[in-house]
Amino acid sequence: MLLLWARRRAGGARRRPHRPALAWLVLVAVAVAGSARGQGADGARVILGLGGKLVAGAWNPLEVTVRDAAATTLEVRIDEGDLVTGPRIVRYRASLPGGSGVSVFDDDLYVPAFQTLSWRLVSAGRVLASGSLGAREADGRPLQVVVSADPGAWRAAYPSDARVVDVAAPELPARAAAYDGVASLLIDGTAASPRTASVAAAAAGGAEVLLAGALPASQAGLARLAGSGVSRLGAGEVRRVPASVGAASRALADWHEQDRGALLAALAATPLVRSPRSAPQPLVLSLAAAYALLALLSLRFGGTPGVLATVALALVLSVAGWRLMRPPAAVISAGRTLMVGGGELALGLSVAERLTLPAGEVSVAGAARPLTPEPYLTDAGGTHVQLPRWHGVTLALRPSLGQAALRYQGGRLRNAGTTALRDVYVVGMGAQGDLAAGASRAVAPGEEGAASPMMARLGALLPRGTALAEGPQRLWVALPPTITDGGTPP
């Protein structure tokens, strides 16, 4: 667009002296189109991605602001298809209650690598705001977030191809899923202080939080998150570093983020549900043949009672056939959750599997995304996928935070939950047996090999010293403590 304007300008500058103003307009339009931000004429605003920068293939924060509007609906339409498969539409719909004043709506939306992404905000049949993004904006590189009065000063701490984005502290959400596409968060204390909950959510969500230099007294809460220097928190960590680009760069280089996509894949590697088995064919055929013969004989030799007997036999066999052949439910559901813990917090990665026998829609509560390419809809009622007959889908639920039941404390493994944890296994150390509720145990070399193939798969993706255990409906992971975390790695 800019190039086109420049060519025209060469030939028509004399006739149209007001072109520079138009150039600025075009520049502004291009700049707005390049980010996932949009503002309507009525003060309605939609921001997708942290600081308006979305990360493809990750959960992104979504913020909608409307002013003095009636009930409003946000519709997002993402085409994640390709040349081979054609369009594959992912839809998201959210309802915002109306009212006077400013209404703000926050959520997290999974944005796949897309061809087009369009959104519109509709209120009472009127479009308040709308916008769209093209495939070029589908950047899958994680964000490196800087909260600083002088973010440019930290640019050199990151690789040249890193997506560094400066975000104002109040814009940091306090939801772990919002940081799915964030690799690191650097806070140097020169800008307004972010909420402690936001920073904790960023760390627990899997980001490396760097607290650079001496933070002002007003940000003492943040400093406490780092403990005496570095502290695990959920899937990430909080680390204090000197206020130098070199120190920050080294800390970032040393950080090895868990591959949450691989963990989810390992979690869903074996099917959670299986399609029901039909009754054996010989049995069905034998019964059917016997029935047919009996019906024919009854009709031939039974007269009126024979007809009645045939009808009764047909009814009885129908009821029996129904009870024997009918699978227990039209939709078979199962789920598995992995709680990746560090310190007191754990990031919950859940997969839900749905297998539908009749063709139709399967749903899970809350926001989720299918692990296989499927069109789907997320709305207030959950996430819905249309499936053909006897087909299943595995969905990854939006990451969530919880209390870590299995954790390292003082160099010992502790079960802080209320139920016993079974088959505790430490990567590189072997099996540790069961751990009763409230009990703790020093990690010692144990029998080699994980208790289950699932644990073995997960263990291969986690660092040495990571503890895994089976709990009721959940698998617990305690990431190994750091040296300054009150214990030594096993």
Next chain:
Amino acid sequence: MTALSAVARRARCPDVLQALALFLAALLFVLAVRWPGGGGANETWFALAPTRAALLALIAMGFGAAEAREPPARRRATAGAVLVFVVASVPFEVASYAASYPAVPLWWPSVLPFIETFAYFCLGTALARAAALARLDAFLTLLVPLTLIAATWLDVRLGLDLLNPLTSSQSVAWPHALLMVALAVAGAVWLAWPGRRAAATDGEGASAP
């Protein structure tokens, strides 16, 4: 003689029993071919239901055409005997439906075949009368399947779901159901009405083997 005993007498006749035996054998064959040997999707109902519907339509139309010149009481008994075919094949339908878990509600394939079979029986009778008027009685054996094929072809060509028995059970199709109900009601009236005029021949017709 009650209607039930008339039906029982008609049902034990060789022509009816042979047709029923062939019909049940065909359903057994579908079960043998389509029932899954191991795990995986059970698609039996999607083959069995159209087969059953098509065969019932053919049998009903055939008997309706063959009995068009018979006394009304015998026609009623034959219609009842053909409905016994529907009842006798219900366990096949229900068992395969249960195992296949189709999206169509169970009441549809349970109720529709009764209406449909009776409607096709009446259609067969009407076809035979029409053939007689056109002096085409000799071709009646051909006209019955040809009429069904033509109806199916017409439905497919026009994209309608009115007469085609092959697709009628697969999804709830109200136009088809309404047409079948209309045909069945008209046929029932036709079967009942001349009965009064030909009451004298009732006993003779019903006692025929």
